[in-house]
Structures are given as structure tokens and as C-alpha cells.
Amino acid sequence: MDGPDSPDAPDGLVVGVDSGGSGLRIALADAATGTVLGSRTSREPVRTGPGGISAAHFLEQVLPAVRALREPFGARPVLAAAVGAAGMATLGDELRAGLPGALAEAWGVRRLALAADAVTAYAGALGQRPGAVVAGGTGMVALGTDLVTWRRADGWGHLLGDCGGGAWIGRAGLEAAMRAHDGRRGGSAALLDRAEKRFGPVAGLPGLLYPRTDRPAVLASFAPEVGHCAPEDPVAADILVRAGAHVAEAAEAVYPAGPGAAVALTGGLFGMGEPLLAPLRAALEELLPHARTTAPEGDPLAGAVALASALATGTLRLPVDATLLRLFGEAAPPERPSGRKPVS
Incomplete structure (x- = not known):
């Protein structure tokens, strides 16, 4: 797999989102290096409803912000996105159901990670090494x-x-x-x-x-x-x-x-x-x-960007988990038939 320093590393963009109780932070970054190219902040927290965190309200805030951030970069594609959200583990069903299709339609993104905010905090603080x-x-x-x-x-x-x-x-x-x-x-x-x-x-x-x-x-x-x-x-x-x-x-x-x-x-x-x-x-x-x-290397938004960059470059090492860190699209691991062991 191509790492960020490979001559074949992808020439595209990634999106990282940090959603918490104080609002939303959104960053656009270079896919190969993870260098942030622009960011936006919304002080309005994403609402919750009967289905958990509202996918519609999330998209109302994120899609226009990313559209504005992408304007200076022409036709460079969004290769991957990562969203870290407070409550994802227990209130993220609507996001997991709605965001993969909506973001694929809006940006053509084919690799998506939806993570609990603790995971993006981890990735921002320690990267992809063992620790706490x-x-x-x-x-x-x-x-x-x-x-x-x-x-x-x-x-x-x-x-x-x-x-x-x-x-x-x-x-x-x-x-x-x-x-x-x-x-x-x-x-x-x-x-x-x-x-x-x-x-x-x-x-x-x-x-x-x-x-x-x-x-x-x-x-x-x-x-x-x-x-x-x-x-x-x-x-x-x-x-x-x-x-x-x-x-x-x-x-x-x-x-x-x-x-x-x-x-x-x-x-x-x-x-x-x-x-x-x-x-x-x-x-x-x-x-x-x-x-x-x-000392932490970065904050949860930096962690979301790092996750998205790792998806784009095929270098993700953090463990996938059904509620803490779930992958969609081309990044998703193949599903195994229920009740059967994988072939070794």
C-alpha cells in the first residue's frame, strides 16, 4: 500500500470532522501528507432525535462548509473522510445509516470512517501507536x-x-x-x-x-x-x-x-x-x-484528519470496531458469513 511519502501516493483531498457538545469543526487536508489546507467552525452542536445524532442536521452544516473549502482546489477529488462525534458509540445509528451514501453522492468519497470522539482524540494525541x-x-x-x-x-x-x-x-x-x-x-x-x-x-x-x-x-x-x-x-x-x-x-x-x-x-x-x-x-x-x-501531538480534529489521510493512503493501523471505529465503502473490511470461521 502507498504511504504518504510514496511517489504513487494519491493526489487528492481528505475531510476531517470533529463533532461535539460545543459545535462542529471541519478541516480539508491534503490526502498524501495530512497537511490542513483550510478549516471551518460551527458553534451549533448537531442535534439529537429519536434516531440518535441527526444525520440531516450534520449534513446541513458540513456540506456547505466543505463546498466552500474545496473551491480554491478545483477538481481535486475527496478521497476519504473521517468523522469523530461525541455519542457515536451509543447514538450514532442514524449517522452510520445515512452518511456513507450522502457523502458518496456529495463528494464522490469512497472511503469513510465514523468514529467515537474518544478515537479521534486518541489519534490526535498519539497517532497510530499503542498506548492510552x-x-x-x-x-x-x-x-x-x-x-x-x-x-x-x-x-x-x-x-x-x-x-x-x-x-x-x-x-x-x-x-x-x-x-x-x-x-x-x-x-x-x-x-x-x-x-x-x-x-x-x-x-x-x-x-x-x-x-x-x-x-x-x-x-x-x-x-x-x-x-x-x-x-x-x-x-x-x-x-x-x-x-x-x-x-x-x-x-x-x-x-x-x-x-x-x-x-x-x-x-x-x-x-x-x-x-x-x-x-x-x-x-x-x-x-x-x-x-x-x-504531551498530546494534536487535538481531536487533527485526529480525524489523520484517520482520513490513513484511509486515503492505505496506512490505517488502528483497530476497527463496530461502535468505536467503523469503516465504509472501499475501506470497509469484507463481511464474513455469520457463524463461520474465516479461512486461514
């Missing part, structure tokens, strides 16, 4: 691979998991504020003060918070306040120690067998800095003493 990536923002999910299979930990949402993520930290901080308000043990006067400056009297928090559909984002908005208080407030500091332990435990759960694989942290959560990173590093050193911690 923790993606932290409002939520938290860890993904690891030995290049044969994927392992996932957490990412179960703010009610069932996302332990150590932004919503988890914010909720723990607000609980400490409520304890201080009540005079119970474990309260933090510093966090109570910051909560009331941000939200008003804390007795009104249940009425403000519980009816909202964006409750995880509201909880996560308080996480930076916990970080600000942590250097002087032992309750806030302990919350971040526990958050760091949760993140490290998720990384440990997905880390591939054998020492020396890389671990990367990606996402806005880790912009909190040393109040979170110091206890997290300590927890990682305890649980994964032989791991190599590395």
Missing part, C-alpha cells in the same frame, strides 16, 4: 489500544461516571459548598463563597440546576473555582486529589499489556494546571510506573 489516552472536559473517558483491540473505561455520563471530569469536580465542589452552608463536616467556606458569587444564594441551587438539560456543563463551569481554591483550601485540594486518582485509574484500566506504551492527557480539563496535574502525575506514577507520559 484520557480525554477530559465536561466528562472523562479513557481509551487504550495495543493496535489489535480497543479498551475503554468510563465515559458513562455525569450520573453514572465521568469520574474526575469537569462535571464531577464541579459537583463535588458544590457539594462542599452546600455542606458549609448547612454546617456539616466536609464543608468549604471558600467554595461556598465562590458558589454564591457565581450562582447566588446556594439554597436556590436545586431549582436552578435540576430542571436544566445542560446540567453537566453547568456543573463543569464550577470546576475552575475548585482549582482556584485548591492551593489554600484543603477541601478543594482533596477534591482534586480524588479526581486525579479517578483519571489515573481509568488510564490504568485501558493501558495495553507490557511496559513502555505512551499515556497522553488531552482536553480542556487539564488546562486547570498544577492543582489537578500534580496529584494526577503522582497517581499515574503509582499505578503505571513504567508508562511514558507524553
Whole structure:
């Protein structure tokens, strides 16, 4: 197969898309090198409906953006595309049913990857090497691979998991504020003060918070306040120690067998800095003493572009998975007859 440096590498374009809770990011890149040639951003998240993530709303935003991005490049074809979407694993049925045909018709694209956002975060952070990536923002999910299979930990949402993520930290901080308000043990006067400056009297928090559909984002908005208080407030500091332990435990759960694989942290959560990173590093050193911690090479949009470029050049090494990373068109592996072993 032709790699990106081969003289026979394809002369075309690829499209990468990163779809999340804050909107859409779209990039057009050179197929052979993965060099981004232009990008567009939409602040409107793709809607969800009875069929999951809306393919129609996705296409309404992506098709005009890619049309505009392609104009300066004449007739250069789109050889491959990769879409990473939050919720793809559990809410992606409509995208998987509708996008392959729609994108083939619109662009003539014959190789398509639809991936969970954790996969594009992985590809952006570590490329196509074995390791573990923790993606932290409002939520938290860890993904690891030995290049044969994927392992996932957490990412179960703010009610069932996302332990150590932004919503988890914010909720723990607000609980400490409520304890201080009540005079119970474990309260933090510093966090109570910051909560009331941000939200008003804390007795009104249940009425403000519980009816909202964006409750995880509201909880996560308080996480930076916990970080600000942590250097002087032992309750806030302990919350971040526990958050760091949760993140490290998720990384440990997905880390591939054998020492020396890389671990990367990606996402806005880790912009909190040393109040979170110091206890997290300590927890990682305890649980994964032989791991190599590395800075992420790129973000999830870079990961989507890298996946699309790998499809175009026939160099994809990351494992295919029915829900995490699924391929369509010429890139799709041949289906095997049900109940029969493949011929060796």
C-alpha cells in the first residue's frame, strides 16, 4: 500500500470532522501528507432525535462548509473522510445509516470512517501507536489500544461516571459548598463563597440546576473555582486529589499489556494546571510506573484528519470496531458469513 511519502501516493483531498457538545469543526487536508489546507467552525452542536445524532442536521452544516473549502482546489477529488462525534458509540445509528451514501453522492468519497470522539482524540494525541489516552472536559473517558483491540473505561455520563471530569469536580465542589452552608463536616467556606458569587444564594441551587438539560456543563463551569481554591483550601485540594486518582485509574484500566506504551492527557480539563496535574502525575506514577507520559501531538480534529489521510493512503493501523471505529465503502473490511470461521 502507498504511504504518504510514496511517489504513487494519491493526489487528492481528505475531510476531517470533529463533532461535539460545543459545535462542529471541519478541516480539508491534503490526502498524501495530512497537511490542513483550510478549516471551518460551527458553534451549533448537531442535534439529537429519536434516531440518535441527526444525520440531516450534520449534513446541513458540513456540506456547505466543505463546498466552500474545496473551491480554491478545483477538481481535486475527496478521497476519504473521517468523522469523530461525541455519542457515536451509543447514538450514532442514524449517522452510520445515512452518511456513507450522502457523502458518496456529495463528494464522490469512497472511503469513510465514523468514529467515537474518544478515537479521534486518541489519534490526535498519539497517532497510530499503542498506548492510552484520557480525554477530559465536561466528562472523562479513557481509551487504550495495543493496535489489535480497543479498551475503554468510563465515559458513562455525569450520573453514572465521568469520574474526575469537569462535571464531577464541579459537583463535588458544590457539594462542599452546600455542606458549609448547612454546617456539616466536609464543608468549604471558600467554595461556598465562590458558589454564591457565581450562582447566588446556594439554597436556590436545586431549582436552578435540576430542571436544566445542560446540567453537566453547568456543573463543569464550577470546576475552575475548585482549582482556584485548591492551593489554600484543603477541601478543594482533596477534591482534586480524588479526581486525579479517578483519571489515573481509568488510564490504568485501558493501558495495553507490557511496559513502555505512551499515556497522553488531552482536553480542556487539564488546562486547570498544577492543582489537578500534580496529584494526577503522582497517581499515574503509582499505578503505571513504567508508562511514558507524553504531551498530546494534536487535538481531536487533527485526529480525524489523520484517520482520513490513513484511509486515503492505505496506512490505517488502528483497530476497527463496530461502535468505536467503523469503516465504509472501499475501506470497509469484507463481511464474513455469520457463524463461520474465516479461512486461514
